[in-house]
Amino acid sequence: MADLLEVSGLTKRFGGLVAVKDMHLRVGAGEILGLIGPNGSGKSTVMKLIMGIEKPNAGSVRIGGVEVAGMPSHRIARMGVGIVFQHSRPLHRQTVLENIKLALLPDSLLQLFAASHIDDRAREIAARVHLDHVMDRLPGTLPFADLRRLELARAIARNPKVVLVDEPFAGLTSGEVADFSALIASFRAEGHAVLLVDHNVKSVAALVDRALAMYLGEFIAEGTADAVMKDETVRRVYLGGAIQTAARTPLEANNSAPLLEVEDVSVFYGKAQALQNVSLHVGAREFVSVVGLNGAGKTTLFNAISGLVPSTGKIRFDGHDLTGRTGAQIARAGIVQCPESRELFGEMSVRENLDLGGQHLPRDVSARQLEWLLELFPILKSRHSQAARTLSGGEQQMLAIARALMMQPRLLILDEPTLGLAPVILEQLSKALENLRQNTEITVLLGEQNVTFALPHADRVYVLEHAHFIWEGSPERFAVEAGAQFL
Amino acid sequence: MSNTKTFAIAAIVVVALACLPFGVSGYVLGLLTLAYYFGVFAMSWDLLFGFAGEVNFGPSFLIGLGAYTAGMLNHYAHMPIWGCVILGSLASVIGGLLLAIPALRLSGPYFGLTTLVAVLLLQNVIVLFAGWTGGEIGLDLPDVLSIDDRNNYWISLAFMTISGAILFGLSRSAVGLILQASGQDAIQAGALGFNVTKHKLAAFCVSALFSGLAGAMLIFYEGTASPGTVVDIGVGVQVIIAAVLGGRRTILGAALGAIFLIVAGEILRPLGEISTFIVSAVALAVILFFPGGFLGTLLHRGAR
Numbered sequence: 001m002a003d004l005l006e007v008s009g010l011t012k013r014f015g016g017l018v019a020v021k022d023m024h025l026r027v028g029a030g031e032i033l034g035l036i037g038p039n040g041s042g043k044s045t046v047m048k049l050i051m052g053i054e055k056p057n058a059g060s061v062r063i064g065g066v067e068v069a070g071m072p073s074h075r076i077a078r079m080g081v082g083i084v085f086q087h088s089r090p091l092h093r094q095t096v097l098e099n100i101k102l103a104l105l106p107d108s109l110l111q112l113f114a115a116s117h118i119d120d121r122a123r124e125i126a127a128r129v130h131l132d133h134v135m136d137r138l139p140g141t142l143p144f145a146d147l148r149r150l151e152l153a154r155a156i157a158r159n160p161k162v163v164l165v166d167e168p169f170a171g172l173t174s175g176e177v178a179d180f181s182a183l184i185a186s187f188r189a190e191g192h193a194v195l196l197v198d199h200n201v202k203s204v205a206a207l208v209d210r211a212l213a214m215y216l217g218e219f220i221a222e223g224t225a226d227a228v229m230k231d232e233t234v235r236r237v238y239l240g241g242a243i244q245t246a247a248r249t250p251l252e253a254n255n256s257a258p259l260l261e262v263e264d265v266s267v268f269y270g271k272a273q274a275l276q277n278v279s280l281h282v283g284a285r286e287f288v289s290v291v292g293l294n295g296a297g298k299t300t301l302f303n304a305i306s307g308l309v310p311s312t313g314k315i316r317f318d319g320h321d322l323t324g325r326t327g328a329q330i331a332r333a334g335i336v337q338c339p340e341s342r343e344l345f346g347e348m349s350v351r352e353n354l355d356l357g358g359q360h361l362p363r364d365v366s367a368r369q370l371e372w373l374l375e376l377f378p379i380l381k382s383r384h385s386q387a388a389r390t391l392s393g394g395e396q397q398m399l400a401i402a403r404a405l406m407m408q409p410r411l412l413i414l415d416e417p418t419l420g421l422a423p424v425i426l427e428q429l430s431k432a433l434e435n436l437r438q439n440t441e442i443t444v445l446l447g448e449q450n451v452t453f454a455l456p457h458a459d460r461v462y463v464l465e466h467a468h469f470i471w472e473g474s475p476e477r478f479a480v481e482a483g484a485q486f487l
Numbered sequence: 488m489s490n491t492k493t494f495a496i497a498a499i500v501v502v503a504l505a506c507l508p509f510g511v512s513g514y515v516l517g518l519l520t521l522a523y524y525f526g527v528f529a530m531s532w533d534l535l536f537g538f539a540g541e542v543n544f545g546p547s548f549l550i551g552l553g554a555y556t557a558g559m560l561n562h563y564a565h566m567p568i569w570g571c572v573i574l575g576s577l578a579s580v581i582g583g584l585l586l587a588i589p590a591l592r593l594s595g596p597y598f599g600l601t602t603l604v605a606v607l608l609l610q611n612v613i614v615l616f617a618g619w620t621g622g623e624i625g626l627d628l629p630d631v632l633s634i635d636d637r638n639n640y641w642i643s644l645a646f647m648t649i650s651g652a653i654l655f656g657l658s659r660s661a662v663g664l665i666l667q668a669s670g671q672d673a674i675q676a677g678a679l680g681f682n683v684t685k686h687k688l689a690a691f692c693v694s695a696l697f698s699g700l701a702g703a704m705l706i707f708y709e710g711t712a713s714p715g716t717v718v719d720i721g722v723g724v725q726v727i728i729a730a731v732l733g734g735r736r737t738i739l740g741a742a743l744g745a746i747f748l749i750v751a752g753e754i755l756r757p758l759g760e761i762s763t764f765i766v767s768a769v770a771l772a773v774i775l776f777f778p779g780g781f782l783g784t785l786l787h788r789g790a791r
């Protein structure tokens with residue numbers, strides 16, 4: 001089998017960070033390779049290097065035997081590489097059909113009018129990805145899955161030899177996943193080489209012929225999906241060690257007024273109700289976890305508490321009503337949120353991000369706080385002059401938490417800190433949280449999908465489902481009473 | 488709005504405008520003549536901002552380069568007007584290319600800043616070499632397009648109509664589609680096989696060509712070239728305001744915006760200094776509350 005895509009010795013550095021180190025991979029005609037790795041492992045960078053969006057520092061990328069490393073992406077595209085981006089950004093003033101036609105146009109300054117065969121071809125492609133019923137609509141009116149189809153249509157328009165797909169199934173329902181799998185399998189049947197990039201093996205196992213796992217920019221395993229899943233190194237990277245918890249003596253309940261009281265809070269986004277008469281209380285020094293699946297309303301609840309979205313109902317902090325206070329005032333009052341999206345200042349250094357968090361503190365207090373945080377997250381010390389955007393996902397998460405802690409919050413809200421992180425990183429986060437719990441006066445409200453991470457760090461657990469709480473209790477009772485319906 | 492409908496409305500408007508000289512005074516005609524040249528400046532600018540996604544803070548660099556090249560050729564070499572105009576717009580394209588090739592390698596706001604500096608540079612050169620260029624006072628031209636108000640009016644109307652048709656057609660063509668894609672998402676356009684830099688450069692050339700052409704025509708209408716009318720930063724600012732006011736990504740809206748700015752400025756002139764303030768305030772209000780501009784807002788209403 002001829003290898004259509006051949007990558008060897010590929011290396012990419014961003015500043016001092018080695019994102020990809022000496023990578024090798026091959027994909028033959030009529031083959032699907034899954035490139036797997038946790039967040040920050042460098043798999044997306046590999047894809048960008050193949051497409052020419054980033055330029056490699058060393059190594060070779062061959063398409064059908066021709067060296068393309070270092071070429072600009074439009075030339076690589078013309079060599080026969082197509083990419084399906086994770087987020088589609090179509091032209092919003094043009095219809096679906098025109099968006100597909102765009103991908104078929106020659107890269108010429110002189111051809112003012114699209115040739116007639118382009119129209120026919122665009123309709124054919126639309127039919128193939130099942131967009132034929134919405135061809136004349138504007139992209140803004142399409143549901144998410146159809147936007148993904150449009151992205152797919154544009155990538156395959158020029159019949160590329162090599163198709164790169166970034167997280168093919170992110171955000172799709174199971175029916176749509178089956179549909180997309182069939183489409184991707186049809187590329188294989190036509191003799192294309194397909195490279196799928198995803199977080200874990202499981203989601204693409206049924207589709208790939210081979211899988212290749214990477215971690216921290218380096219190759220760790222290759223083989224059939226089964227073999228990779230059984231590989232020792234892969235298991236260690238993904239599963240890590242068991243999360244250690246040192247149970248502390250339970251706080252005496254109701255010994256003081258609760259620090260945060262949320263009463264009957266509702267939030268609407270337009271017509272959609274994102275939060276429905278939710279009530280919750282968090283006592284001083286208590287660690288409370290809110291667990292719920294994606295879309296249950298966790299982030300909305302936290303944003304309502306932080307004053308970032310308008311809500312109805314009552315929210316009291318330390319006895320004071322927060323109604324009418326701005327997000328900034330609430331943050332100064334002591335409720336600091338570390339958002340799911342991290343929101344770091346990417347161009348600023350690690351140190352500058354931290355300094356901004358401590359801006360309102362007296363100089364000596366801020367210096368002490370900084371010293372303590374660098375002890376809590378030692379990795380940040382070695383990265384302190386690096387731009388925040390060049391950090392790996394796990395490091396960015398630690399920086400985001402550290403920056404929030406620089407503000408010396410009384411209540412720290414952590415929204416999905418584990419999102420997209422490898423278990424080894426979770427272990428470090430877990431230790432840091434345990435340290436906070438044992439040694440400081442801080443109160444924490446943690447939102448998580450990952451129950452195994454949320455439970456060990458909780459004095460009390462709430463389960464959020466479809467915009468309201470369906471269960472509240474101790475972590476010990478969770479497995480018996482709520483575990484089954486949640487998992 | 489369909490292309491045929493646009494064409495029909497545009498045709499009616501142009502015919503109506505062409506009949507104006509039979510009904511209005513020479514003073515009004517003179518005002519509109521100037522406004523039409525401004526319309527071409529603004530439409531050329533919208534091709535860059537609305538489609539290529541690049542903010543050119545120095546439209547008057549391109550305009551001034553065309554105008555002064557043409558003016559000096561006429562003044563010193565006594566070249567006929569048509570020759571001066573052709574060479575002037577060519578100079579504008581070459582000057583534009585020399586500026587854009589290095590500037591397009593920069594990302595984000597740096598392209599715009601480079602173009603801003605280019606205007607200041609051109610203005611300085613003109614003042615420094617006042618002996619040849621006439622400096623702040625301006626350069627007298629031996630030739631003018633016409634001494635008849637009506638002829639001047641028709642020439643500028645025809646010029647704006649043809650330029651508008653070409654620029655609008657280009658924006659709706661296959662090349663215009665690629666240009667829009669390049670402007671909105673350069674990474675994706677590159678991954679689809681389009682050389683983004685090439686398309687943006689071409690757009691810059693077209694924009695420079697029409698800016699230079701209009702600049703050269705304008706000075707032969709006025710009979711004099713001065714920094715205040717074709718080079719000053721203020722001229723560029725007015726072009727930008729006109730284009731944004733008229734509606735980004737509409738091309739034709741830019742011409743509407745230019746005509747509005749010039750005519751409104753003149754109507755309010757008796758108020759003195761305050762007239763500029765009022766026009767600017769209206770422009771600010773439109774940009775703040777109707778970011779789509781005149782035509783953008785109108786089309787949006789129509790689409791509902």
